[in-house]
Amino acid sequence: MNNERTAAEPAKEEQQRQFAAVAPLYDLLMHDVPYSAWIEYLRKLLAERNARPRHVLDLACGTGNVTVLLSAEGYAVIGVDIAADMIAEARRKASERVLPIQYVVQDAAELDLPGQRFDLCVSLFDSLNYITDPARLQQAMERVSLHLTRNGLFLFDMNSEYALRNRFFDQSNRATDDRLRYDWESEYFPDTRLCRIKMRFWYRENDGRETVFDEEHWQFGYREDEIVQMLQNAGFADITAYQAYTLKPTHRASDRIFYVARKA
Numbered sequence: 017m018n019n020e021r022t023a024a025e026p027a028k029e030e031q032q033r034q035f036a037a038v039a040p041l042y043d044l045l046m047h048d049v050p051y052s053a054w055i056e057y058l059r060k061l062l063a064e065r066n067a068r069p070r071h072v073l074d075l076a077c078g079t080g081n082v083t084v085l086l087s088a089e090g091y092a093v094i095g096v097d098i099a100a101d102m103i104a105e106a107r108r109k110a111s112e113r114v115l116p117i118q119y120v121v122q123d124a125a126e127l128d129l130p131g132q133r134f135d136l137c138v139s140l141f142d143s144l145n146y147i148t149d150p151a152r153l154q155q156a157m158e159r160v161s162l163h164l165t166r167n168g169l170f171l172f173d174m175n176s177e178y179a180l181r182n183r184f185f186d187q188s189n190r191a192t193d194d195r196l197r198y199d200w201e202s203e204y205f206p207d208t209r210l211c212r213i214k215m216r217f218w219y220r221e222n223d224g225r226e227t228v229f230d231e232e233h234w235q236f237g238y239r240e241d242e243i244v245q246m247l248q249n250a251g252f253a254d255i256t257a258y259q260a261y262t263l264k265p266t267h268r269a270s271d272r273i274f275y276v277a278r279k280a
Contacts, residue, residue, distance in 0.1 A: 103121045145174050
């Protein structure tokens, strides 16, 4: 694995700020995401393992949209995210809806929830690609393993290197009738496998004024064999990689890959 670092790669503090400005608008940005379909797919993956978890960790939970749905499924769930602004939004929504969900600000690579053990850890929406240091991702997997019960499952998705290399991140919404408009432009650096996504947002306030702000995000193009090896190193077995939203194996042009692994 190429561990070469670059001056452009974000430090931990910069990673924590990647979802700062957009945090209050994140739910508006994601309003077209079919969250219920993701939960249905989660059910299928669990059924494949004949798994019936009760205690769930939502790692890199963002503003808690999936966390809330998992709670509605009957799971006892805790949400963790590195971005304090995202957790603030998640807590605000939980308070407004009187939901018994605990949210914690923590780096996945330093996950530490004393006394907590989970039957299932999920990390969705390519969140683990944001851990751009392979050593830190390995550490995160080890921390997850420590927090799982024996035979507990780790279920997550990642953007493939193919997706980042082919600029699948590039997208734009310039519809003038939408309150939130955006342009995302990515650039992949093959030598380091880092992908930089430059994001510009336009948001129309209630009084008609328009606010413009920028964010810069970074992801790392991990390869399937590397992820499998990391999981094995962290004490996981029965590792399966799926082409996203299916129960089919991955292929050369898989853009999003779901992984399911069992703690040995």
